Amino acid sequence: MKISIVGATGYTGAELLRILATHPEAEILYITSESQPGTAINEIYPHLTKFYTNKLVSMADLETIAAESQVIFIGLPHGHAMEVGRKATAINPKVKIIDLGADYRFKNHAVYEQWYKLPHTHKEAQAIYGLTELNRTKVKEASIIGNPGCYTTASILALAPLVKEKLIDVTSIIIDAKSGVSGAGRGLNLGSHFTEVFENIKAYNVAGHRHTPEIESVLGELAGQELIINFTPHLIPVARGILSTCYAKLKDGVSAEAVDEAYNNLYGKEYFIRLLGRGGYPLTKNTRGTNFCDLGWHVDKRTGRVIAISAIDNLVKGASGQAVQNMNVMFNIEEKTGLNNAPLYP
Amino acid sequence: MKISIVGATGYTGAELLRILATHPEAEILYITSESQPGTAINEIYPHLTKFYTNKLVSMADLETIAAESQVIFIGLPHGHAMEVGRKATAINPKVKIIDLGADYRFKNHAVYEQWYKLPHTHKEAQAIYGLTELNRTKVKEASIIGNPGCYTTASILALAPLVKEKLIDVTSIIIDAKSGVSGAGRGLNLGSHFTEVFENIKAYNVAGHRHTPEIESVLGELAGQELIINFTPHLIPVARGILSTCYAKLKDGVSAEAVDEAYNNLYGKEYFIRLLGRGGYPLTKNTRGTNFCDLGWHVDKRTGRVIAISAIDNLVKGASGQAVQNMNVMFNIEEKTGLNNAPLYP
Amino acid sequence: MKISIVGATGYTGAELLRILATHPEAEILYITSESQPGTAINEIYPHLTKFYTNKLVSMADLETIAAESQVIFIGLPHGHAMEVGRKATAINPKVKIIDLGADYRFKNHAVYEQWYKLPHTHKEAQAIYGLTELNRTKVKEASIIGNPGCYTTASILALAPLVKEKLIDVTSIIIDAKSGVSGAGRGLNLGSHFTEVFENIKAYNVAGHRHTPEIESVLGELAGQELIINFTPHLIPVARGILSTCYAKLKDGVSAEAVDEAYNNLYGKEYFIRLLGRGGYPLTKNTRGTNFCDLGWHVDKRTGRVIAISAIDNLVKGASGQAVQNMNVMFNIEEKTGLNNAPLYP
Amino acid sequence: MKISIVGATGYTGAELLRILATHPEAEILYITSESQPGTAINEIYPHLTKFYTNKLVSMADLETIAAESQVIFIGLPHGHAMEVGRKATAINPKVKIIDLGADYRFKNHAVYEQWYKLPHTHKEAQAIYGLTELNRTKVKEASIIGNPGCYTTASILALAPLVKEKLIDVTSIIIDAKSGVSGAGRGLNLGSHFTEVFENIKAYNVAGHRHTPEIESVLGELAGQELIINFTPHLIPVARGILSTCYAKLKDGVSAEAVDEAYNNLYGKEYFIRLLGRGGYPLTKNTRGTNFCDLGWHVDKRTGRVIAISAIDNLVKGASGQAVQNMNVMFNIEEKTGLNNAPLYP
Structure with a gap:
């Protein structure tokens, strides 16, 4: 698979390179950087020495990049990615685009424009939201993927079973991440x-x-109704890892067993979702360097609330790993190719 | 002030010694340890070298300890503290007891016995819950203090104004700490x-x-009604610090300004509570090594919720610092004596 | 390859399992633990969920373990490993032993006995010191490997070129790790x-x-003379990583270029040694989760000293990774099999 | 004491403010910042809320600052401090200057100019090197202090007794910090x-x-001869703390007891130097937030070397704490005033 990465000097770009270094089907064609074209990638990221000898190029030559690549990962700030997506697909309609930013994540462009304060410039794109476990069938056919955010991946995976099976009052959702x-x-x-x-x-x-x-968009779609939530992010002194603690009121009469079933129904066969069960405590450390999402949930009978907890590595399942997972799905490769390493523990 | 510390080799004991080292009125009589009697305190805690030369003694000689001390801090596991409290006050009815554990925190002993799985053996004690800012008048007259827990101090201080002024639906409280x-x-x-x-x-x-x-007990009392909450603790890789993020539904028609007022009303004159205002973000780092509680709050108009956030140093305002604050109040000393240092930042 | 791990519940055991999880030739037969036999390995190490379903067994049944295994890794405290080595090779003379502890590291048993305060009970073993880059030929033929310590791997790799090419005064070596x-x-x-x-x-x-x-033993052998050094270990608040800063006096007339050459001569073709060159600064972070040793060196003309610096992941190149590297060499598998992942950065 | 701080928005400035907040004699007149004049100091450093209400001013008005202040601390980059020092002392010859940077640290201006690549513009200043324990008498009379660097404080304190009593070969000094x-x-x-x-x-x-x-300058003066050393700094993921591990060859016939004596002779009566003795291990944690320097030393009979280890808080004894210590000495105040707090542990 001929791969290019546009905007590769951030952490998600470096993480893509880390993952693709051991992906048996991956061949890296172009890695772009506007700030340091001409520099070897391992001068910027010495940890990649022995894996890449590529020199960074400018994306000014998108013509060539798009023409020769089968898939382009985009690691640019929002606003810029949709420009690259628009141009690259015009140059080469067969090229697959996987954008790690926000530009292609919203079906409703008005929501994007409201929160990102920018006009959307590639509205005709048939972009698919790349939360693989929830959208696999569509991802398979997609040519443009809006790869989910890190917090959103963790939070949606924790709540999706409850929302989908209508076990909770969707006006009561609070996410403390x-x-x-x-x-x-x-x-x-x-x-x-x-x-x-x-x-x-x-x-x-x-x-x-x-x-x-x-x-809200993704859960709302699952719920079949608009919903608004409270979401509070926190900064913790670790390098990698997101823990998302999600609270919701169970509907009357919903049993703890029904909650268990909802998780098993949706995720029982998923490789990258490890269910720790009711009473389980995910640790971010247990997912480090991997594409796993660990999930545990708790039912508090005193208050009638369910507390669902998810742990991911924000740079892998929350960004570059899921991007590769999506690529594998799009190209009909075994989904865990290049992603099947064990976590770095401790 | 003649002070003894029973059970001093844990971190709260060491922290008491750190604080009292610069307290102008404090004289440390006895420091007890059952595991290492005879050892000098600075062999166990070399950081205290130049401040103490005391040797640890066994609390077997409580007779002497209680007779000679004006105040005894207790740093023992729950269950043990009330035994010491009972005996010490019997030996010397004038001695003040400040227990850093849970034994004296509950007015309703049944709640204690249910959660701690132990019969309470000192029910006749007229113990006062030592959250100084809320109970100052009673603390002044108290002879036994149940010094609050760390999470509870942070959480109650964040929510008390809202509960007291009945601005929130008390069935909706969620605390993510x-x-x-x-x-x-x-x-x-x-x-x-x-x-x-x-x-x-x-x-x-x-x-x-x-x-x-x-x-629940303290907020319930403030609310004038029983209440149950969700409380979720998390472990973060820092040495000191608690951040408590508290969520509640505002009652209909409660304005953001009313919320601001509630905080200013209750805490406007408190030295150890630093109000960062609406939109403020407390950092645990800003409180390190001090008795401060930093408070900020946010009103989310979309969801009708208030999010109140507090930061403390769990070993100071969450334990030993508040214990000294209570001692100062009990002995009619300026409340910030020994506690008026600036945070260790960064 | 049929592999058993005796004493697997420590970090080096877990790390072996992490590495072998993606080793295409590895089949894990037995994992032993005396403290928790019968427990599934992923109950003790949940991060290994989806990779292993093995239950821990007691090494009491060494008869079976040794008979069925082609290679046994030993992760026991010193003193115990040589007992297992002795018995296992008696049961199955073909089984390869790779001991991660100290029992098989010393040619001179008297040195072992002096520093470890134990009689050596398997002196007849033809053990090879498994610092792969220095001993590859012997490792290939070995049946028992004393896998090097973490500090020693880092320190010896940093100094070996200088000692081997007799560029330094070997009485002047100081290692600050x-x-x-x-x-x-x-x-x-x-x-x-x-x-x-x-x-x-x-x-x-x-x-x-x-x-x-x-x-001292390994460098002494390279030097062709006995030598004594100063070695000072330090504990740093990171999970993984060793940085070894090594000082030595250059012999008169030794040029900086001669130093460069010594490193290139010895390591120029080594995959797992990444030479950062003169003036280079290894970072432990750049080696995390990998078998790489990054090396840089500096020549201080003012003082006539060379300062050589090495960085490794203590659990990989300093323990389990090198053990697998040795296994690959012993079994004539491509040396980097199972070890060719890129570092987890940042 | 009327104090101004020129260049106060860096960490050493903030640390000065932290320390002076509880210094009974300190009155802060002016705090300067060229980047944010007009801003309240506690907007930049919220941890200082309740301690200061000062607004930052520009040092453009040095005329006023120098005229009204009794002491000026300078926290500017090198090159700038000597300009301020020159002008301020011209304006007010009685004002005391304590510079936390390098400008006033070198008796031999040529050494300064060689290492800092700048002409020295205040050569006529009678500056004193403010390593208080070694230079107390001169500090007392000084009007300009070059406050020592953090690494240098730790390293010199560790080696001074050995150099002063001529117990070591001064050509053999290696400092790994x-x-x-x-x-x-x-x-x-x-x-x-x-x-x-x-x-x-x-x-x-x-x-x-x-x-x-x-x-080299300070030790050379103590030794009575020029000397050159190897000094290697390392960056460790902690916020505060320097550990300096110093190696030197003992002269023939120097006993371990003679080494002990040298430390006791020089530091036995020093409050801020805590001698852990031969075999002692200083921990940076034990000095956090304080002006202490903890010292231990080891004699390795095998190699004939002494290993001296010191621990300090780089922002206190390594910068602002020692600056205040010097101020106390200069103004004939009890030396530990404002500095006598116990370390923040753990």
């Missing part, structure tokens, strides 16, 4: 400065984080 | 092993943590 | 308690660490 | 980005760090 710092990327800012993050716990973007409408 | 590892103490177990905790995020004791009934 | 906490294992002790390790830096076992004689 | 990240300041760069530092260990500036000539 905790993320490692790699989710904030490699760009410099005081919020990611070591001494500021270390030995610290904080919430941010309460009631305003852009993953909120993404979660 | 994140704690550093020092809260788990110095006892060895796999859950506090460095490599297990580091680079990890996890929830634990969902719907079953013993701070739940403590929060 | 820094290790993550996983090197101390999963056993509980205050020294590995999160709150004690976190936000802390310390040295330990100055002039007394047992990796000292191991380094 | 490990520092937390706060030493790199609050300025943004990839080297202090959380995800790059976390779970990582690395050396940097081998044979080229600017603290090298500072250590």
Whole structure:
């Protein structure tokens, strides 16, 4: 498979390269960077030494990149990705696009435009939301994938069974999520400065984080009704990992066993979802470096609430791993190809 | 003030000694340990070198300890503290007791016995719950203090104004709390092993943590009605710090300004409570090593919920600092004596 | 390849299982544990869920284990491994033994007995020291491997070219090494308690660490003369990683280029050794989860010293990865089989 | 004491404010910042809320600042501090200057100019090197202090007794130092980005760090001869703390007891130096937030070397704490005023 990565110097780009380094079908054609064209990728990321000798190129030559590639991963800021997607598919209508940003995640462009404060410039794209476990059939046929956000992957996977089987009051959903710092990327800012993050716990973007409408859209579709939620992200001094703690009111008469069944029904055959069962406690550490999502749930009889907890590696299942999973599905390769390593523990 | 500490080799004991080292009125008489009597305290805690030369003694000689002390801090496991409290007050009815554990925290002993699986053996004690800001008047007259738990201090302080002024639906309270590892103490177990905790995020004791009934009792009293909550603790790889993110449904018609007022009314004159205001984000780092509780709150108009966030140092305001604050109140000393240092940042 | 692991519940055992999970030739027959026989391995290590369903067995049945296995990895404390080695090879003379502990590391048993305070009970074993890059030819023919220690692997690899080509005064060697906490294992002790390790830096076992004689033996052999060194280990609050900073006096007239050449001569064709060159700075992070050893060196003209720095993942190149590398060599499999993943960065 | 801080928005400035917040004699007049004049200090550093209400001012008005202040602390980059020092002392010859940077640390300006690549513009200043324990008498009379660097404080304190009593071969000194990240300041760069530092260990500036000539100058003066050393700094993922591991060859016939005596002679009466004795292991954690330097030393009879280890908090004894200690000495205040708090442990 001939692969190019447009915008590869961020952490999701590096993570794609890490994963694809051992993917037996992957051949990396072009890796682009506007800031450091001409530089060898392993000068920027010395950990990739012995795996790549590619030099970064500018995406100015999208003509060539799009023409020669079978699949293009896009790791650009929102707003830029849809431009590349639009042009690349015009150049080569057969090329598959997997965008790791937000540009192709929303069916309803108005929601995108409202939360991202940008006009959408590629509305005619038949983009598919790439939460593989929920959308596999559509992903298989897709030519453009909006790869889900990290918080959204963790949160939606935790709640989907409950929403789908209508076990909860969807007006009662509260998601309290905790993320490692790699989710904030490699760009410099005081919020990611070591001494500021270390030995610290904080919430941010309460009631305003852009993953909120993404979660609402997908869960709303599953529920068959619009819904609004509370989503609160927190920054935790770890490099990788998201833990999403989700609260909802069970509908009257819903038993704990019905909850168990909902999880087993939806995920019982999924390789990358490991069900820890009722009473189970996912650890982000148990998913590090892998595409797994670990899930546990709890039913509190005193309050009538269900508490569902998910753990993922934000850079893998929450970004580049799921992107490769989607690629495998799109190209009819065994879904876990290149993704079947055991977690790095401890 | 002649002070003894019974059960001093845990982290709360060490923290008491750290704080009292610069308390101008404090004189440490006896420090007890059953496991290492005869050892100098700074052999166990070398950081205290130059501050103490005391040798640990056994509490077998409670007779002397109680007779000579004006105040005894107790840092023993629950069940043991009430025995010491009972005996010490019998020996010396004037001695003040400040228990850092759970034994004296519950007015309703049945709740204690249910959650702690132990008969209460000192029911006649006129114990006062030592959340200083809420109970100052009673603390002033108290002879036995049940010093609040760390999670409970953070959570109650965040929610008290809303509950007291009846701004929220008390059946809707959800508390998602994140704690550093020092809260788990110095006892060895796999859950506090460095490599297990580091680079990890996890929830634990969902719907079953013993701070739940403590929060319910105090908030229930403020509300004037029984209430039940969801409380979920999480373990975060930091040494110190609790961040408590609290969710509740605002009652119809409650404005954001009314919420602001509630916080200002209750805490406007409190030294140890720093109000960051609506939209504010407390950081545990900003409270490290101090008795401060930083508070911020957010009103989500979309969902009608208020999200209140508090940050404390679990070993100070969440344990030993508040214990000293209570001591100061009990002995009519300026409340911030020994506690007025600036946070250790970064 | 039929593989058993005797003593598998420590971190090196878990790491072997992690690596072997994607080794195409590996079939795990028996995994032993004396403390928890009958338990499924993924109950103890949930991160291995989806990779193993093995139940732990007691090594009491060594008869069967040794008879059916082609290779046995031993993860027992020193003193115990040689007993297992002795019995297993008696039962099945064809079985290959790879011991991750110290029992088979010393040619001179007197040195072992002096530093480990134990009589050696398997002196007739023709054990080979498994530092693959230095001993590949012998490893190929070996039936018993003493797999090197973590500090020793890092330190010897950094110094071997200089010693071998006689560029330094071997009486001047000082090794200052820094290790993550996983090197101390999963056993509980205050020294590995999160709150004690976190936000802390310390040295330990100055002039007394047992990796000292191991380094001295191997470097001494390369030098063709006995030598003694200073080796100082430090504990650093990371999970994985060793950085070894090695100092030595260059002999008169040795040029910086001669130093460069020595490294290129010895390691130029080694896959798992990545030479960062003169002036290069290895990062432990760049080796995480891999079998790589990154090497950089510096020549200080002012003082006439060379400073060689190596970085490894202590659990991989410093333990289980090198063990698998040795297995591959012993069984004539491509050396990087199962070990060719890219580092987990960041 | 009327105090101003010029250049206060870095970590050493914030640390000065933290310390001075509880210094009974300190009154903060002016705090300068060129980037954010007009801003309240607690907007930049919210942890200082309740301690300061000062607004930042520009140092453009040095005339006023110098005229009204009794002491000015300078927290500017090198090159800038000497300009401020020159002007301020011209304006007000009585004002005391304590510079936390390098400008006033070198008696031999040529060494400064060679390592810092700048002409020295205030050569007529009678600056004193403010390593209080070694220079107390001179500090007392000084009007300009070059406050020592963090690495240098730790390293010089560890080696001074050995050098002063001529127990070691001064050509054999090797210093391997490990520092937390706060030493790199609050300025943004990839080297202090959380995800790059976390779970990582690395050396940097081998044979080229600017603290090298500072250590050489001071030790050389103590030795009564020029000397050159190897100094290697390492970056460790902690916020605060320096551990300096120092190696030197003992002269023939020097006994371990003579080494002990040298430490006791020089430091036996020093409050801020805590001698852990021969065989002792300093922990950076034991000094956190304090002005203590903990010292231990080891004599390796096999190699004839002494290994001296020191631990400090780089922001306190390694910067702002020692600056305040010097101020106390200069103003004839009890030396530990404002500095006598116990370490924040754990």
